[in-house]
Amino acid sequence: MYDLYYQAGIPLSRQRVASPFISQAVSTLHLYKVIDPDTWGRMVSRVNGVSFAGMYGNTVAMGWRSISCPDGFTWKEYMYFLLDTLPRATRENYLEKLRVSQKFWREKGGCLGEETIGKLRAAGVPFTVEECTTYRTDKRPVRMEYIDEIDIPEFREIPTYKRMCVCILKNDHTCKYMGFTQTKREREMKERVLKRYKL
Incomplete structure (x- = not known):
């Protein structure tokens, strides 16, 4: 090969x-x-x-290479435009992932390194840094709302609507790009399909 x-x-x-x-x-x-x-x-x-x-x-x-937001759209507006083009079940799947992610970042917070926290501060992004986390990491939990986009190298770690657009454009139903893993329901669906078509 x-x-x-x-x-x-x-x-x-x-x-x-x-x-x-x-x-x-x-x-x-x-x-x-x-x-x-x-x-x-x-x-x-x-x-x-x-x-x-x-x-x-x-x-x-x-969704590969550098994607750009079409003129006249914010990333949030573009995300909803993309969602409107999808079948209902697919759209609902992405919206549920978005709701889960928004709730996580608002209530629990994602763990970010000090350097990334400094870049968020320099960009004027509002957020709250917590002192401790249940995860085994030297990073600190940061609670924040979704933002449209941010131009830093660690953009994949930050909750942005651009990140959601990338998932939609890549046809990433599980939102692996955003850090999600398969849910129990998704694993069971996959197992049923594999079992059904097993040779």
């Missing part, structure tokens, strides 16, 4: 062998066309959306 990657001109740092459908791999899905056309043909005929992901997986259309 690595020989095929090399022949296709893929640098060593980008050569990976794993499931082609996990979120980290979507941006390289198009490589299957070059590396293994037979497998690509089977994937296109068996899995919905593979062709689309192969064409657009490495673009802003799939």
